[in-house]
Amino acid sequence: MMQSASLYIKDHIRTVPDWPQAGIQFRDITPLLQDPTVFRTLIDVFLARYADAKLDSVAGLDARGFILGSVIAYELNVGFIPIRKKGKLPFTTVSEEYELEYGSATVELHTDACKPGDRVLLIDDLIATGGTMMAGKKLLERLGATIIEAAVIVDLPELGGSRLIESTGLPLFKVCDFAGH
Template structure:
């Protein structure tokens, strides 16, 4: 009998050499396209956070929006998007970070959360950890407490989840692609 993590993992497509040569991109769109698999995935997050004391869910651009908004809706919480630079229309704070294939900047509206808010930070994947660390820093700059980072996929060889956990933020991972 297959465990739920393997069930989710078998619905993630690997795309070689995208967005550049040498990158093995883990594409979650096949699991989003299958309603049963998507429901199992969301139920994993709901089971984990059903009794957590949370005020908001923050999702990282862009696949974190898909997961985070559904989880926020199901838990009756607000949702906060952390977007790529230049995409938010109101006053923002920003944080630059490094990716495995370059650098980027994310932004958050200055009124996205308030001091003392307890926030779950969610994304599809952790590689080098830069995106999640940047999101954590933005939320904390506004006074929120990020209680956990949550992802579908961890790529442990790239060291991101270790970096995040060493910063003091626990990380929940549905599955990993160790050795890939």
């Protein structure tokens, strides 16, 4: 990836201090989604990386991973797998509880979301502590998927999530990072 694309994208991410609680520096991607040129640049970065990956599906984590994942899946002509917050999927599910930077949550996946051996890209907007990404990874692996890589727009390296994901042997693609959180 060109360094200039990374910086261009990073320049369009807004920092919202003390949200959703005091001490959190929330990295808001909505400004880059609102600008069609920046959004296209972002999607093109991912498409260039995964054009030859021979994927079966892209799995997006609720909710901003849906935005990225569905567009990337469409452009790559593969299926999209939503990994949702607990209680949002209507069919039989498997679930995984995890810790967030500021609480805990549970995500779920339909039991028929993928087949054993399916090659899946796991995507979200941001990685902080890695809890959400790890939960998605565990769910996909429970169904037998092969996760070829995890991908995010933003890495918050001081919170340890990227190290956690990489320590499992799963490669992690990061468009940009924000030192400090």
